[in-house]
Amino acid sequence: MSQKKRVVITGLGVVAPNGLNINEFETALRSGTSGIRKWEGLEELNFKCQIGGRPAITQEYKDEHLPQFIAKKLRNNAVIYACLSGLEAWKDSGLQLDSNQQRRSGIIFGSGAMALDEFIGANIDMLNQGQHRKVGSRSVPESMSSGAAAFLNGILGLQGRILSNSSACITGSEAILQGFEMIQSGKMDRMLCGSTEGDGQYIWGGFDAMRVLCSDANDNPTYGSRPMSASSSGFVPSGGSGALVLESLEIAQARGAEIYAEILGGEVNSGGQQNGGSMTAQNPEAVVDCIKTTMNNAGIKSTEIDLISGHLTSTKGDPYEIKNWSNALGLSKEEMPYINSTKSMIGHCVAGAGSIELVAGVLQLSKSFIHPNLNLEEIHPDILGIVDQKKIPKATIEKDINIILKANFGFGDLNCCIALKKFDN
């Protein structure tokens, strides 16, 4: 039996509300910069939540960084974000764009409500007015669930497995875990993994109707997303995309690639929508199982974990998530590792969240810092009973960290957890 291969991360790309590339994103994470803004138009549409996070992509930025057809003709933000982050990750890993014959390289790029990005509005209007011929040919690949991976591979030309997962808020971390497993098992050598979510009223309207969005910060947008706070009142919706290049250690070393971090292992499971789990809530036993299995698969003990990068959306569910982490790790209040939530700066990018937050995790590991949690004037009392407040940083901590556990939890009672380790040959 062939041995399992070690899997490393050699490239990063991101398009987030607080940074359009890796350098900007790292700067924003270190300085605790929020990307949440007042969202023009939502007030007139009677949204209770009128704030959101949108990557500030201009036409000039697209012209500079994308092939001209994508830059000038595509309208779906989810596809544009994915092409930008995926291309950045590929180039960041030192790989070329003319690398034909990449039979053992592939893509897993997930998305959420792909066809509900703002771009769909004009198309729907035309369809309803009997003008469907005017939607043109791009409406098909721009709205299909596999559109992000398809357009991205139109640029890269890879010839291995190209697939597109969709699993609500775990989409991003699940894409990376699936890529990891394909390389670990030897089926592929290299996978570009990531996820994306567009933005605007068509994606967010349903969430607003569910009353799960933040509605008390319309006049103070950057205060809206406050995970773990006593006053968390709902998540702040946003768009964006993260991408990571994964390679087997031997392939990466053979070409002299710079290695950011190693993926030790992970797990994805479901609570079966029972025992407390439902379409919208997690079965706590399954969450604990997912985290424990991740530690087991990764071969690590809970005392070795330096940082938990939580899902932590800024809703009433945050204290339950912390309780699940505590139960899974089996550590006392004093022993619990540092905890942060990237969402305090960028809101909840839904299907894009997991990949963007994994990029944040890899940056913290490789650049030795722990980013702050914004808007934590008052930590939720239930959380303070489980974690020492010193471990929930409000300011950046410059610190060498070795192991991060990253998790996301999603609609449909889905859980995904991944263990990342600073690379050590």
Added chain:
Amino acid sequence: MTREEIKTELLSIIDPYIDEKEVTTNVSEQSDLINDLNINSAHLVDIVLDIEDKFDIMIEDDFIGKMDTVGNALDIIQEKLEG
């Protein structure tokens, strides 16, 4: 509009659909949109929509099949503008 002016407008419409930037600088009336300019055939319908917008004309589906070369596209646009 002169034929030369129409050609300039047409090439600016076609330009984003062509990967190789330099192609548009060597386009003749005989250039075949799909075979010479490497335009994806699915994008012909998009180019027609862009032409309709730019020149404020309507090009019926029957004409789309006849727009195989730059010269034939110019003929159709000119005919519609004069019609």
